[in-house]
Amino acid sequence: MARRVKPSYIAATSFLFFRGTDMLDRITASLSSLAPAEQRVAKLVLADPRAFARLPVRELAERAHVSKPTVVRFCRSMGYDGLADFKLKLAGSVSEGVPFIHRSVDVDDKTGDVLVKVVDNAVAAFLQYRNAASTVALERAAEAITSTWRAGKRIEFYGAGNSGFVAQDAQHKFFRLGVTSIATSDGHIQVMSATLLGPGDCAVIISNSGRTRDLMDAAEITRKNGATTIAITASGSPLASACNIHLAADHPEGYDRYSPMVSRLLHLLVIDVLATCVALRIGPSLQPILQQMKENLRAKRYA
Structure with a gap:
């Protein structure tokens, strides 16, 4: 028997963890518009965002083969106050403990299911905004x-x-x-x-x-x-x-x-x-x- 597919009233993805994809996608999309030195910093972020969030500016500059002011300038080019603000948002974005949930509400969901899904979707959006906002x-x-x-x-x-x-x-x-x-x-x-x-x-x-x-x-x-x-x-x-x-x-x-x-x-x-x-x-x-x-x-x- 063919499995019946339930229609959804909320376009959604399945449960997953928010790993800073919005922030990292923004950096990826901005690569071509950045100066060559800032592109090297961007690629360093994309290669290992967790390491970037915890390393000091001196080591980040050495790994990207740029000056320390270039690292700060890259963060500001992406719309953040500076390196500290960028690293704070990046650390929050890639945290394994922050769930990003957007789940569909189906026609046969009980009231309790609807309650949980609608609230979870709103909370997840708020957490994503907190981590990504400029x-x-x-x-x-x-x-x-x-x-x-x-x-x-x-x-x-x-x-x-x-x-x-x-x-x-x-x-x-x-x-x-x-x-x-x-x-x-x-x-x-x-x-x-x-x-x-x-x-x-x-x-x-x-x-x-x-x-x-x-x-x-x-x-x-x-x-x-x-x-x-x-x-x-x-x-x-x-x-x-x-x-x-x-x-x-x-x-x-x-x-x-x-x-x-x-x-x-x-x-x-x-x-x-x-x-x-x-x-x-x-x-x-x-x-x-x-x-x-x-x-x-x-x-x-x-x-």
């Missing part, structure tokens, strides 16, 4: 938003479909910090709004695929007008290349098969990290405002 890109994005806020310029969040709700959440997060911003998911409004942006303004564009035409149009107009564009989207996508700052949000689910779940949670997480970084830059003056807001909201609740 702190340099996050700092640039936080500084751009803070500078726009200080200058009294416009901050806007654009998203379409599922990402439109994330844009609304972002606006909610930032307005509580006293950062005046708007969010829109309508393509026509985005184009009109982007047309009004200029130097000093900032647009944060959120997309799962990074290929939505309306968002690409808004990004192009915003950039031509001299405003800063920040993309929260998949690596290698047209939107990532079109914006000034790219906050990578990569995950294994197939966005073309169903309404994304992990991507939405991942985008919300990136927004939370970004909002926290901006709050720290605003400084202690924010605390009394947040406390007053909390006290004013008490009247809206039953005792």
Whole structure:
């Protein structure tokens, strides 16, 4: 009897361990664009990532036949603060103890199975983001938003479909910090709004695929007008290349098969990290405002 293949509602791979493939794949893809000396460092990482994560810079430079500053320069070329930040992320990525799980939910799964798989998929995506995220890109994005806020310029969040709700959440997060911003998911409004942006303004564009035409149009107009564009989207996508700052949000689910779940949670997480970084830059003056807001909201609740 032929074995029945169960349909899946979540595009997935079987259980495996995350071995830093996302980080190493990024290095492999960047090889051709690196300077020859930096390519030698990259090949050293790819040959033995665990050894690279634990060896001192002097020995790394000797093994790659480059200078110590070249090793540091390579790490910065890959979007990290420096060697220490790169090695920390690399060590976390190749750790045998960090499970990377993305498993399919099948039609005959029990409620307990669905619970475990959905939660495991989300947790795995968060761990992968923690290990692969570029702190340099996050700092640039936080500084751009803070500078726009200080200058009294416009901050806007654009998203379409599922990402439109994330844009609304972002606006909610930032307005509580006293950062005046708007969010829109309508393509026509985005184009009109982007047309009004200029130097000093900032647009944060959120997309799962990074290929939505309306968002690409808004990004192009915003950039031509001299405003800063920040993309929260998949690596290698047209939107990532079109914006000034790219906050990578990569995950294994197939966005073309169903309404994304992990991507939405991942985008919300990136927004939370970004909002926290901006709050720290605003400084202690924010605390009394947040406390007053909390006290004013008490009247809206039953005792």
